[in-house]
Amino acid sequence: MKNASVLGAAKPAPVETEALTLMLGDRVLLDRATLLVERGQVLAITGGAGSGKTALLGALAGQLPAGVDMAGSARIDGHLLIAQGGRLAPRRPLALQVAEVVGHHLGLDLRSSLRRMADGLDRMGVPAAARRFDLPPEQLPEQLRWACLFAMAVAVGPAVLLADAPAAGLDPTVRLRLLHRLADWARADGVALILAGRPEDGLAGPADRVLALRRARLLPANPARTEPLTPLEPPGTARLHARGVGMSYPLAPGPRGEARSLAVLHGIDLDLRTGETLVLLGETGSAKATLARSLLCLPPPTAGAVVWMGRDLMATAAPSAAGDARGDDPDRGGLRRARRDLQPLFPDPAASFDPAMTLGAQFGLVLESLRPDIAADRRDHRIDEALEEAGLRPEAALRWPSALSVAEAAHAGLARAILSEPRVLVADEPASRLSAEERETFLDTLMAVRDRRRLSLVLATERYDEGLRDAHRGVVMLAGRVVESADAGTLRTAPLHPYSRAMLAAAQGERPALEGDAPSAFAQPAGCPLRRRCPLAREFCAQAIPTLEEVAPGHHVACHYWDTPADG
Amino acid sequence: MAEYDQPPLSHPVPPETPRAGFARGLSGAAILAALVLACAAAPLMADGSAVHRLDADPVAAALLDGRGSLSFALLAAVLGGLLGIGWALLAGMLGTLAGNRAERRTIAAAQRMAGWPLALLVPLAGGLMGPVWLLALVTALTAAPAVAALAHAELSSLMRAEFLTAARAAGLPESEVVRRHLIPNLTRPLLAAGVLALPRVLAAESFASLLGLGLPPALGSWGASVGLAARLGDPVAFVPRALLLALALWAACAIADGMATGHRKP
Numbered sequence: 081m082k083n084a085s086v087l088g089a090a091k092p093a094p095v096e097t098e099a100l101t102l103m104l105g106d107r108v109l110l111d112r113a114t115l116l117v118e119r120g121q122v123l124a125i126t127g128g129a130g131s132g133k134t135a136l137l138g139a140l141a142g143q144l145p146a147g148v149d150m151a152g153s154a155r156i157d158g159h160l161l162i163a164q165g166g167r168l169a170p171r172r173p174l175a176l177q178v179a180e181v182v183g184h185h186l187g188l189d190l191r192s193s194l195r196r197m198a199d200g201l202d203r204m205g206v207p208a209a210a211r212r213f214d215l216p217p218e219q220l221p222e223q224l225r226w227a228c229l230f231a232m233a234v235a236v237g238p239a240v241l242l243a244d245a246p247a248a249g250l251d252p253t254v255r256l257r258l259l260h261r262l263a264d265w266a267r268a269d270g271v272a273l274i275l276a277g278r279p280e281d282g283l284a285g286p287a288d289r290v291l292a293l294r295r296a297r298l299l300p301a302n303p304a305r306t307e308p309l310t311p312l313e314p315p316g317t318a319r320l321h322a323r324g325v326g327m328s329y330p331l332a333p334g335p336r337g338e339a340r341s342l343a344v345l346h347g348i349d350l351d352l353r354t355g356e357t358l359v360l361l362g363e364t365g366s367a368k369a370t371l372a373r374s375l376l377c378l379p380p381p382t383a384g385a386v387v388w389m390g391r392d393l394m395a396t397a398a399p400s401a402a403g404d405a406r407g408d409d410p411d412r413g414g415l416r417r418a419r420r421d422l423q424p425l426f427p428d429p430a431a432s433f434d435p436a437m438t439l440g441a442q443f444g445l446v447l448e449s450l451r452p453d454i455a456a457d458r459r460d461h462r463i464d465e466a467l468e469e470a471g472l473r474p475e476a477a478l479r480w481p482s483a484l485s486v487a488e489a490a491h492a493g494l495a496r497a498i499l500s501e502p503r504v505l506v507a508d509e510p511a512s513r514l515s516a517e518e519r520e521t522f523l524d525t526l527m528a529v530r531d532r533r534r535l536s537l538v539l540a541t542e543r544y545d546e547g548l549r550d551a552h553r554g555v556v557m558l559a560g561r562v563v564e565s566a567d568a569g570t571l572r573t574a575p576l577h578p579y580s581r582a583m584l585a586a587a588q589g590e591r592p593a594l595e596g597d598a599p600s601a602f603a604q605p606a607g608c609p610l611r612r613r614c615p616l617a618r619e620f621c622a623q624a625i626p627t628l629e630e631v632a633p634g635h636h637v638a639c640h641y642w643d644t645p646a647d648g
Numbered sequence: 649m650a651e652y653d654q655p656p657l658s659h660p661v662p663p664e665t666p667r668a669g670f671a672r673g674l675s676g677a678a679i680l681a682a683l684v685l686a687c688a689a690a691p692l693m694a695d696g697s698a699v700h701r702l703d704a705d706p707v708a709a710a711l712l713d714g715r716g717s718l719s720f721a722l723l724a725a726v727l728g729g730l731l732g733i734g735w736a737l738l739a740g741m742l743g744t745l746a747g748n749r750a751e752r753r754t755i756a757a758a759q760r761m762a763g764w765p766l767a768l769l770v771p772l773a774g775g776l777m778g779p780v781w782l783l784a785l786v787t788a789l790t791a792a793p794a795v796a797a798l799a800h801a802e803l804s805s806l807m808r809a810e811f812l813t814a815a816r817a818a819g820l821p822e823s824e825v826v827r828r829h830l831i832p833n834l835t836r837p838l839l840a841a842g843v844l845a846l847p848r849v850l851a852a853e854s855f856a857s858l859l860g861l862g863l864p865p866a867l868g869s870w871g872a873s874v875g876l877a878a879r880l881g882d883p884v885a886f887v888p889r890a891l892l893l894a895l896a897l898w899a900a901c902a903i904a905d906g907m908a909t910g911h912r913k914p
Contacts, residue, residue, distance in 0.1 A: 434833065445820070449824075
């Protein structure tokens with residue numbers, strides 16, 4: 081041990097920079113950064129979009145992006161860079177690409193390269209059955225593609241591994257599991273690992289040290305807000321009810337001409353109270369967005385009922401029969417009144433604006449339709465108020481959607497939603513396109529608007545901790561079903577369902593206790609949809625889909641073995 | 649001065665960089681416009697014999713030939729574009745009235761036919777049929793499936809646009825959604841799809857005329873004159889006509905590409 085430490089001390093750190101400065105034109109991306117990363121150390125560098133993370137990794141790897149100038153010094157030992165998005169050739173068989181990279185670094189032939197790659201895949205936890213070296217990357221699932229990239233790095237065994245936005249775009253539980261495995265390998269093999277990504281990507285979890293690239297400086301990361309901005313007021317009575325809401329999409333007819341459909345949402349029951357914030361939590365394929373849109377009847381669900389203040393929205397939103405006199409009625413069945421009260425926030429706000437009209441013209445149309453009681457000459461004043469409340473200047477009304485930045489589009493989406501003075505906002509990942517400070521600013525504005533207007537809010541998100549932070553109640557969804565629902569405090573501190581626990585662990589940067597990837601909607605396993613990934617799974621889980629049962633007042637869980645320890 | 653901060657919300661954004669294909673489309677439009685004007689003015693610079701004599705001013709003679717080719721291409725392209733767009737709209741309408749299956753079948757036929765060598769029908773029609781309007785109709789029909797396939801793809805993509813959902817969330821009835829949002833946004837993609845017919849019909853007519861089965865000699869055609877010059881082995885007559893034909897084809901393709909890519913987000 082002593083010898084090892086002496087040897088370690090004798091060798092210089094594999095990554096060392098001195099007053100490293102990067103300039104893009106007259107903009108400073110990085111200002112005199114001094115960095116030291118030892119062997120076996122994992123460093124996470126976080127920053128918002130365009131903060132210069134890619135330029136920094138490029139500078140360390142000796143591949144400066146075009147237009148970026150560098151000053152100061154950077155010394156780095158034998159390194160490997162995993163570029164943003166992975167950069168595997170999409171249509172070339174994986175085996176050939178592995179052989180090329182590993183062969184280039186180690187001078188090995190195809191067979192030896194693949195053997196080393198197989199060892200790497202073992203360390204990334206990829207089961208043997210999933211290893212399809214003959215397939216091109218475009219035919220592999222995203223998770224497997226990232227596992228292969230990490231395994232390739234393991235096979236090469238560099239002194240320093242630089243990973244730009246590693247596993248970005250994967251679900252949090254899958255991403256964190258892979259990142260933890262990569263960090264374990266780096267620590268075990270004495271590799272200096274630098275992970276760069278956005279703050280919300282959870283890179284801080286597996287890292288030993290976290291630095292934030294902020295205002296062109298590498299600074300210690302600020303802890304994220306964990307408590308609501310203002311204490312939450314208790315909600316009132318339930319106004320929006322969903323009963324047995326289901327959604328199916330038609331598929332092409334079967335071989336015998338039989339009609340087929342794909343059910344993505346299965347009999348959801350939900351109540352939303354006045355002033356309540358309800359967060360729908362789930363990862364890809366959980367159907368949280370489908371449920372959010374079903375509540376707005378955009379489009380109406382194919383089963384169940386959505387009732388707003390005693391009015392069945394599905395009946396009013398259903399297309400009227402040909403020749404029906406109600407067809408051109410502007411307030412058919414009170415639908416327009418319901419639309420005024422229930423407003424959506426879209427996941428891609430820029431795409432939710434008509435590119436052929438200015439914001440002001442579109443806002444005017446909303447007011448004309450939903451608030452005919454506001455006189456035409458008062459509409460501009462109302463639009464200015466909404467824009468200012470959403471954090472924009474009134475002049476934004478004169479702008480075209482294509483001239484808006486992503487953050488501005490998100491705020492403009494919020495302004496449009498509050499124009500009609502609704503009672504409920506249904507937000508489907510409204511900040512998914514935003515990062516870091518922009519994201520926090522938008523969510524703070526949203527919560528301020530909610531509190532000021534005492535709105536009910538339905539927020540669909542995959543970010544467990546962030547979603548529950550400002551919520552009264554949470555609903556965790558998996559494969560179109562609710563697997564746990566409880567008040568936000570319980571879900572943040574003591575969730576009972578293994579999927580909720582995994583999401584909480586991922587949100588806190590810990591290693592989620594789920595293996596593998598979520599199954600496709602077309603190939604759901606029989607019984608519990610989580611059973612192939614679940615640490616609690618038993619044989620019985622394949623026989624019956626667990627139903628929601630009340631385990632404590634207001635706390636429902638759908639798991640056969642929620643009260644059984646993992647090793648039992 | 650060094651700039652550290654991101655611009656605040658509602659800060660004037662820098663002008664957008666021109667989209668790929670825009671400059672090419674603009675160049676194509678300028679070149680085609682210049683060609684059309686030059687061909688229209690060609691009789692002013694040629695003596696009366698230029699039409700019939702290959703040894704007359706070759707450039708003036710080539711421009712005179714262009715009058716026939718370009719006029720015919722314009723007529724057939726308008727017809728082909730209208731037919732293709734009508735086909736796509738019909739498929740969309742069938743989807744609304746008779747279900748997705750009818751729409752899929754209608755447009756699948758166009759997609760399949762777009763891959764067929766329909767240009768061969770033009771010399772066939774030129775050989776078997778007399779009137780020019782009939783030849784124009786057949787030429788238009790050869791371009792219509794490709795236009796229909798592209799127009800339908802644009803239409804489908806637009807029908808799924810999030811801003812239409814936002815308009816419905818604003819309580820607008822379907823007729824208003826179509827009038828205020830769908831039609832204004834549909835015009836440009838449909839026009840772009842329609843322009844796709846221009847290079848196709850120009851190429852098909854030139855090919856048929858090259859074989860001597862296209863436009864009647866009295867109208868003049870680049871394809872026919874290139875074929876004649878090649879048979880006579882006259883490079884002075886061949887080169888200007890071939891160059892002008894190539895230039896017109898490039899310009900038509902550039903306009904179609906520029907319009908097709910111009911309205912999409914980068």
